[in-house]
Amino acid sequence: xxxxxxxxxxxxxxxxxxxxxxxxxxxxxxxxxxxxxxxxxxxxxxxxxxxxxxxxxxxxxxxxxxxxxxxxxxxxxxxxxxxxxxxxxxxxxxxxxxxxxxxxxxxxxxxxxxxxxxxxxxxxxxxxxxxxxxxxxxxxxxxxxxxxxxxxxxxxxxxxxxxxxxxxxxxxxxxxxxxxxxxxxxxxxxxxxxxxxxxxxxxxxxxxxxxxxxxxxxxxxxxxxxxxxxxxxxxxxxxxxxxxxxxxxxxxxxxxxxxxxxxxxxxxxxxxxxxxxxxxxxxxxxxxxxxxxxxxxxxxxxxxxxxxxxxxxxxxxxxxxxxxxxxxxxxxxxxxxxxxxxxxxxxxxxxxxxxxxxxxxxxxxxxxxxxxxxxxxxxxxxxxxxxxxxxxxxxxxxxxxxxxxxxxxxxxxxxxxxxxxxxxxxxxxxxxxxxxxxxxxxxxxxxxxxxxxxxxxxxxxxxxxxxxxxxxxxxxxxxxxxxxxxxxxxxxxxxxxxx
Amino acid sequence: xxxxxxxxxxxxxxxxxxxxxxxxxxxxxxxxxxxxxxxxxxxxxxxxxxxxxxxxxxxxxxxxxxxxxxxxxxxxxxxxxxxxxxxxxxxxxxxxxxxxxxxxxxxxxxxxxxxxxxxxxxxxxxxxxxxxxxxxxxxxxxxxxxxxxxxxxxxxxxxxxxxxxxxxxxxxxxxxxxxxxxxxxxxxxxxxxxxxxxxxxxxxxxxxxxxxxxxxxxxxxxxxxxxxxxxxxxxxxxxxxxxxxxxxxxxxxxxxxxxxxxxxxxxxxxxxxxxxxxxxxxxxxxxxxxxxxxxxxxxxxxxxxxxxxxxxxxxxxxxxxxxxxxxxxxxxxxxxxxxxxxxxxxxxxxxxxxxxxxxxxxxxxxxxxxxxxxxxxxxxxxxxxxxxxxxxxxxxxxxxxxxxxxxxxxxxxxxxxxxxxxxxxxxxxxxxxxxxxxxxxxxxxxxxxxxxxxxxxxxxxxxxxxxxxxxxxxxxxxxxxxxxxxxxxxxxxxxx
Numbered sequence: 001x002x003x004x005x006x007x008x009x010x011x012x013x014x015x016x017x018x019x020x021x022x023x024x025x026x027x028x029x030x031x032x033x034x035x036x037x038x039x040x041x042x043x044x045x046x047x048x049x050x051x052x053x054x055x056x057x058x059x060x061x062x063x064x065x066x067x068x069x070x071x072x073x074x075x076x077x078x079x080x081x082x083x084x085x086x087x088x089x090x091x092x093x094x095x096x097x098x099x100x101x102x103x104x105x106x107x108x109x110x111x112x113x114x115x116x117x118x119x120x121x122x123x124x125x126x127x128x129x130x131x132x133x134x135x136x137x138x139x140x141x142x143x144x145x146x147x148x149x150x151x152x153x154x155x156x157x158x159x160x161x162x163x164x165x166x167x168x169x170x171x172x173x174x175x176x177x178x179x180x181x182x183x184x185x186x187x188x189x190x191x192x193x194x195x196x197x198x199x200x201x202x203x204x205x206x207x208x209x210x211x212x213x214x215x216x217x218x219x220x221x222x223x224x225x226x227x228x229x230x231x232x233x234x235x236x237x238x239x240x241x242x243x244x245x246x247x248x249x250x251x252x253x254x255x256x257x258x259x260x261x262x263x264x265x266x267x268x269x270x271x272x273x274x275x276x277x278x279x280x281x282x283x284x285x286x287x288x289x290x291x292x293x294x295x296x297x298x299x300x301x302x303x304x305x306x307x308x309x310x311x312x313x314x315x316x317x318x319x320x321x322x323x324x325x326x327x328x329x330x331x332x333x334x335x336x337x338x339x340x341x342x343x344x345x346x347x348x349x350x351x352x353x354x355x356x357x358x359x360x361x362x363x364x365x366x367x368x369x370x371x372x373x374x375x376x377x378x379x380x381x382x383x384x385x386x387x388x389x390x391x392x393x394x395x396x397x398x399x400x401x402x403x404x405x406x407x408x409x410x411x412x413x414x415x416x417x418x419x420x421x422x423x424x425x426x427x428x429x430x431x432x433x434x435x436x437x438x439x440x441x442x443x444x445x446x447x448x449x450x451x452x453x454x455x456x457x458x459x460x461x462x463x464x465x466x467x468x469x470x471x472x473x474x475x476x477x478x479x480x481x482x483x484x485x486x487x488x489x490x491x492x493x494x495x496x497x498x499x
Numbered sequence: 500x501x502x503x504x505x506x507x508x509x510x511x512x513x514x515x516x517x518x519x520x521x522x523x524x525x526x527x528x529x530x531x532x533x534x535x536x537x538x539x540x541x542x543x544x545x546x547x548x549x550x551x552x553x554x555x556x557x558x559x560x561x562x563x564x565x566x567x568x569x570x571x572x573x574x575x576x577x578x579x580x581x582x583x584x585x586x587x588x589x590x591x592x593x594x595x596x597x598x599x600x601x602x603x604x605x606x607x608x609x610x611x612x613x614x615x616x617x618x619x620x621x622x623x624x625x626x627x628x629x630x631x632x633x634x635x636x637x638x639x640x641x642x643x644x645x646x647x648x649x650x651x652x653x654x655x656x657x658x659x660x661x662x663x664x665x666x667x668x669x670x671x672x673x674x675x676x677x678x679x680x681x682x683x684x685x686x687x688x689x690x691x692x693x694x695x696x697x698x699x700x701x702x703x704x705x706x707x708x709x710x711x712x713x714x715x716x717x718x719x720x721x722x723x724x725x726x727x728x729x730x731x732x733x734x735x736x737x738x739x740x741x742x743x744x745x746x747x748x749x750x751x752x753x754x755x756x757x758x759x760x761x762x763x764x765x766x767x768x769x770x771x772x773x774x775x776x777x778x779x780x781x782x783x784x785x786x787x788x789x790x791x792x793x794x795x796x797x798x799x800x801x802x803x804x805x806x807x808x809x810x811x812x813x814x815x816x817x818x819x820x821x822x823x824x825x826x827x828x829x830x831x832x833x834x835x836x837x838x839x840x841x842x843x844x845x846x847x848x849x850x851x852x853x854x855x856x857x858x859x860x861x862x863x864x865x866x867x868x869x870x871x872x873x874x875x876x877x878x879x880x881x882x883x884x885x886x887x888x889x890x891x892x893x894x895x896x897x898x899x900x901x902x903x904x905x906x907x908x909x910x911x912x913x914x915x916x917x918x919x920x921x922x923x924x925x926x927x928x929x930x931x932x933x934x935x936x937x938x939x940x941x942x943x944x945x946x947x948x949x950x951x952x953x954x955x956x957x958x959x960x961x962x963x964x965x966x967x968x969x970x971x972x973x974x975x976x977x978x979x980x981x982x983x984x985x986x987x988x989x990x991x992x993x994x995x
Contacts, residue, residue, distance in 0.1 A: 067968045069975055070899060111937075119869075145898065149889035156888055163932055171932050175925065182924055186917035193902040193913065 006046040007062050007076035010086070011137055014039045018129045025122035030108075033101035036125045040094040040132065047078075047087050054083040055485070057492035063142065071202055075142030080493030081338065084486050085139045085265050088345040089258045091475070093132040095468035096349070100128070100250040102465050103356050107165055107248055124165060131157040131254070138262050143202040144192040147266070148185065154259060155181055158251065165248040173246040180239035181230055188226025191219045207274035216278045223270055224282065227263035231319050234293040241300075244312030249356030252308065256315040256352065257345035264322045264337055272326065272334060273494070279329070286327035287424050294320025295427070298434045302441070307355045307365040310442060311348065317435065318344045318391060324428060325406040333409020335490035340402035342486060346476040347390030347399055350469050354384050357461040358446075367442065372451035376458045379466055381447040386473040388439035390480075393432065398479035398486075403432070405487070502565040504580055505547040506588050507627045513540030514620035521613025534603040537616040541599045541623070545592035552585045561980060562991035564633070572634065572992055573693035579633030579992065581984065586832060586977040587630035587761050594753050594839045595623045601847055601952045602746040604945075605854060609744075615655060622648035622750070626758045633992070635684050635694040638762060642680070646673050646726070649755060653743045665735075665742035672735040676725030683718035686711065687770075697992035700769040700985060708775055716775065719766060726759030729817065730787040733810050737794075740809065741802035741859065745850020748802060752809040753843035757835045760813060764820050764831070768981055769988070773823030780821030781912055788814025788919045796926050800859045801849050804926055805842065808885055811923060812838050818916050819900040827903030828978035829971070834896035836970055837963065841884040841893055844956040848878035851945035851953065861930060865938025874945055875934040877953035882927040884960050887920050892963035895971075 017039040025032035050060055063075035078086065108120045134154025141147035155178065163174035192202070198213055199206040210216050225236075232240040244252050271279050297317030304310035322344070325337025357380055359365055374381040386397065393403035410425050460466060479486060503511070517533060517540075524532035555563050567576040599619070606615060621644060628641025650673070654666025688694055690711060691702045706712065721732065728736040736756070740748050767776050788811045795807035812834070819831030851874045852867065853859055868875040884891035887898075897920060904913040944950060963970055980987075 067895075067966075067971055069968065069971050117869075119872075149894070152889045152894075156883065159928075160935070164935055171936065175928055175932070178928060179921065179925060183918065183921045186921045187914075189898065189901070190905070190910070190914055190917055193898070193905045194910065196902060197906045 005062050006050060007060065007078055007140055010043040010046055010090075011076065011133060011140065013043055014129045014136075015133050018126050021129060022122045022126040025125050026118050029116075029118050029121050030101055030105040032121055032125045033097050033104070036097045036129055037094055039129070040090060040097060043136075044087070044090045044094055047083065047090055050078050051083060051087070051485070051489070054078060054080045055488045055492065061142065066146075071196065071200070072145055073143055073203070074146055076140045077142045078140065080489035080491075081269065082139050082265070083489055084338065084342050085262070086136060088342050089132070089135045089139065091472075092254055092258050092345055092349050093128075093135075095472060096250050096253050096353070097125070097128060099253075099353055099356070099465050099468045100124070102462050103250050103360060104165065104248065106360050111165070120164075124161065127157040127161050131161065131251075135254075135258055135262065139265065142204055144195065144204070144270075145202045148189055148192055151185055151188075151262075152182075155185070158255060158259065161251045162243065162247045165251070166246045167248070168246045170246050173242045176239045177243040180236075184226045184229025184236070187222050187229075191222030191226065194219050194222070204269065204274070207270060211275045211278050216275060217281065220271055220275060220278050220282060224267070224286075227267050228289075228323075230263040231260050231323065232316055233289055233319065233323060234296050234316075237293070237316055240316055241309055241312045244315065245306060245308045249308070249352055249359060252311075253349045253352035253356070256312070257348040260315070260319060261322065261341040261345065264319075264326050264341060267326050268334055268338065268494075272329070276329075283327055283329060284420060286323060287420065290320045290323035290327055291424060291427055292320075293317070293323065294431055298431060298438060302434070302438045305367050307358060307367060307442075307446070308352070310367070310438075311351050311355060314391065314435075314438065315344075315348055317431075318348070321403065321406055321428070324424070325409060328406070328409040330409040330412060331491065331494050332405050332412060335487060335494050336402055336405025336407075336409050338490055339405055339483070339486050340399070342479070343390055343398040343402040343476065346472050346479075347387045347397070350383055350387035350472050350476075351391070353465070353469050354380055354387065357465055360461055360465065361458050362455065367445050370446045370452050370455070371449045372447070373455065373458065374447040375451065376455065377447075377460045379460045379470075381443075383466075383469050383473055384443055384447065386476065388443060390473075390476045392435045392439045394436075396477055396480045398476050398483065401480055401483040401487070502567065502578075504563075504565060504578055504627075504631050505551055506544040506592060507624060507631060509540060509544045509547055510620055510624035510627060513537075513543070514617055514624055517617040517620060518613055521616070525613070531603070533613055533616050537620060538596070538599050538603070540620055541592060541596040544623070544627070545589070545596050548585060548589045548592055551580065551588070552582070555580055555582060555585055560987040560991045561984070562988060564991060567637065572695040573698040576637040577633040577695070577992075578631045578637065579696065579988070580631050581977075581988070582973070582980045583765070583832075583977040584631040586973050587758070587835070588627045589973075590836045590839050591623060591626045591630065591754050591758070594750065594843050595619075597952055597956060598746045598749050598753075598843065598847070601749075601850075601949055604948045605745050605850055609656075611655075615652070618648040618652050619747075619750075622652065622755070626754065629758055629762055634696060635687060635699075635766075639677075639680060639684065642762065643677060645755065645758065646677065649747075649751060652747045653739045653751070655744055655747065656742075662742040665738040669735045669739035672725055672732075676722045676732070679718045679725075680722035683715055683722055686715045686718065690715070695992065696766070696769050697989045701989050701993065703770045704772060704985070712771075716767075716771060719763070720779070723759050723763035723766070724783075727756045727763060728759075728810050728813055729783050730790045730810065730814070733787070733791070736810060737803055737806045740806040740846075741800060745847060745853060748805075748850065749843040749846035752806065752846055753839040754835075756809060756813060757816070757839065760816055760820075761835065764828070765981065769985065777821055777823055780817050781909060784814045784817030784821055785912065785915050786814075787811065787817060788916065792919050792923045792926075795923065798926070799861055801852070801861050801864070801930065802846070802859050804861070804930070805845050805849060808845075808923065808926070809842055811919065812842065812885065815897060815900050815916060815920070818904050818912060821912070822903045822907035822909070823982075824903060824907055825975075825978045825982045826906060827900065828982060829974045830896055830899035830903050832974040832977050833967075833970060834900060836974065837884070837892040837896045837960075840956055840960055840963070841881050841891070844877060844953060844960065845881040845885065847949070847956070848874050848881065848953055851949050852878075852942070854949075855942040855945055856940060861933055864930075864933050864940055865936045866940045867938075867942065868934040868936075870940060870942050871944045873950045874953055877957040879931045879934065880957040880960055882930055884964070886924040886927045890964045891960050892967060892970075893960075895964060895967040
């Protein structure tokens with residue numbers, strides 16, 4: 001396969017498909033979602049062919065020269081650390097494009113009334129594909145400027161999608177989202193530029209040269225601010241609840257599970273692996289920050305009435321877990337964090353999509369106006385339960401494995417030698433109870449109890465909205481039953497961290 | 500024979516003949532004659548830049564000397580053409596050609612077009628002359644040619660009070676700037692006995708700073724600073740640029756103020772050591788970009804907002820210039836080229852919108868994205884570029900600029916720069932949001948030529964954003980020739 005440049009294809013094919021999909025949608029309207037799925041399905045297949053190699057620890061690299069006089073190359077990398085990130089993003093994008101067909105049709109009709117211009121579909125799917133390319137490019141990058149390029153490239157289409165298709169005061173929310181993450185990104189850029197002047201190169205491989213330099217803590221801090229803004233940890237999260245709530249649901253289902261999780265991946269790639277000793281100094285702050293985020297997100301989600309807002313805070317709390325895994329500084333914990341990104345991706349994508357389905361069928365997201373829907377929407381109810389289980393870490397879903405790895409990492413790793421480590425571990429164990437509680441409580445309120453007024457005629461959403469979610473749920477369980485396909489890749493890439 | 504570089508000669512002759520051509524066109528009722536002539540002149544000027552580049556590359560020390568009648572330096576005037584001058588001439592001619600083509604439709608319903616095209620051509624001739632001047636006197640002559648043409652062009656729509664007022668303000672401030680330049684010329688002449696850059700450089704570069712030298716520095720800074728709209732000398736710009744006709748706004752913001760910055764850079768780098776101007780320029784850049792970005796945020800008039808954005812972009816360029824390194828200069832030069840495309844395009848699109856909609860208020864543009872899709876798309880690309888979003892050329896040059904600040908040991912400047920850049924996204928996005936929103940704005944898409952030029956420039960912005968290497972290469976050579984070529988410069992003029 002390697003002579004066919006699979007990674008280049010993964011990047012180029014959806015990009016090249018963008019105008020095709022645009023023109024198709026201009027003619028054919030909503031069914032363009034199926035067309036947009038074709039290139040994504042193809043790239044997913046390509047990724048799966050790379051999987052066996054990655055599990056053995058083989059790196060797949062393709063590189064090109066870009067602008068040599070300012071030290072830029074253009075490289076694409078797939079290794080054990082990134083392969084599952086890519087698979088998750090690609091899978092979610094593929095399934096959500098099918099889900100979008102009915103969902104965005106509904107949204108466009110809501111926005112424009114009967115006439116619903118075909119350009120609305122066209123620009124949705126074109127931006128959607130660009131967004132996917134941005135995310136994939138970010139994960140595949142081999143140098144910092146290229147990373148930044150894609151990091152920003154995923155921002156612009158997602159902002160436009162929120163701005164054009166979102167709910168509520170979507171323009172203000174879109175701007176909030178853009179500016180917060182953009183400011184984070186430019187601070188990241190300062191860090192990137194500083195590394196250039198120390199190492200003379202933008203390559204990831206040069207990052208390890210910084211570790212011994214006096215400027216290293218500042219650079220790590222700049223990186224961390226950039227990434228933690230994207231991750232929306234406590235204090236940098238102000239954009240998150242509104243954005244996730246007002247974005248069109250099919251996009252939120254990518255924003256939260258796929259995009260914000262790129263930040264912990266980048267932390268591992270940029271900081272943990274190459275600059276381990278410097279990173280150690282930041283560990284206490286990160287652990288504390290992760291715990292605050294985790295608790296705050298969990299408690300806030302208990303207090304929400306809007307399903308998407310609830311899910312938004314629950315995402316924040318899950319990002320706390322992932323950050324804790326990254327902060328544990330052990331192979332197991334770090335692998336667990338990336339693994340949890342995958343599980344959270346599956347689970348949260350299902351849940352957001354379910355929220356979209358509720359909106360599609362009921363027209364409201366207010367929990368207090370729902371109840372007893374399990375009889376009316378049995379499939380949706382089952383999917384919600386599976387989604388909650390995946391996030392909360394109930395066996396046999398993949399969430400159990402990933403959370404177990406995080407916990408094991410936290411107890412086992414360098415954290416456990418200190419009092420702080422023990423208390424952190426205790427707190428997160430207690431917090432799992434809250435995670436389960438807020439998960440099951442919402443299921444009870446939406447799907448059980450007496451049927452709420454006016455919902456007698458509600459039924460499950462159409463098959464094109466359900467099928468993608470069922471596939472995701474099945475994959476989540478399969479990965480949970482056979483976690484080695486994920487963990488082998490991660491261990492092969494991160495074994496160097498073993499302490 | 501008068502020894503003038505070809506692009507300049509083409510522009511001067513072409514501009515000089517234009518009144519006759521215009522007269523012919525009017526008398527004989529030949530349509531498109533003067534428009535066609537203007538485009539031809541601009542195209543020839545652009546085309547002749549490359550042979551000139553080859554000539555410069557082939558010349559000894561990569562400096563081409565062309566003496567004007569009246570004797571050789573240190574007293575006589577001359578052109579000293581190096582890669583930097585050619586680079587600027589290329590930037591100027593490219594934008595001028597695009598704008599000339601655009602103007603044919605934009606201006607077609609106006610009167611006094613012969614006047615318009617003549618002034619337009621002479622303004623470009625002035626800029627190319629400034630780019631190639633080898634001594635202060637020649638520079639000043641072409642400088643005034645550029646300035647005077649632009650005063651008239653700003654107030655070209657003289658049936659309305661706005662342009663007259665703006666033009667007058669521009670004229671008063673710019674004339675004050677020119678007076679300061681004259682003062683600095685006399686100081687320079689008094690100190691060194693020459694106006695030739697090379698000779699002045701030889702006698703001043705290594706000298707300890709004296710109060711007189713600082714006075715010279717200050718007068719130069721004020722003189723050129725007014726033209727290039729460095730805060731606090733910027734007050735004329737937000738009035739003049741919006742009131743000018745669309746294509747002229749594009750020229751003014753796209754390249755005229757950058758020509759001022761170029762002249763400042765050239766003179767300062769040749770005559771002063773880096774340590775004198777580094778802190779001043781760094782401070783000015785911070786003030787310029789911060790103030791301009793905040794003020795831009797408050798504007799409700801699209802063209803006025805773009806005008807403030809031009810000031811802030813000058814601030815970014817100053818970051819690169821303040822570093823005193825070849826890398827920073829390269830960033831500034833690259834940004835001059837990229838900005839000429841981006842801001843040129845933004846003003847052309849704003850011009851199209853004004854042309855079709857009849858209003859400059861951003862709030863009245865709601866829903867324009869559906870009515871004028873191509874113009875809106877081009878404008879959005881230009882604005883994203885100005886905000887420095889990757890895959891546009893604006894990102895490449897901004898990243899080099901901020902990177903150079905870190906490299907020169909000014910990380911705080913880089914942080915202020917990127918935060919400014921992030922802040923500036925707020926007002927760029929506001930326009931894009933307004934265009935994309937649903938609303939009642941009723942207008943038709945602009946004429947094909949105007950749309951075509953907009954789309955072409957948008958395409959160039961993306962192409963140079965993804966593949967910046969060709970421009971970087973020239974900007975790199977140009978920056979090195981200013982910084983490291985001083986010795987060659989001197990020996991070329993003064994002999995070994």
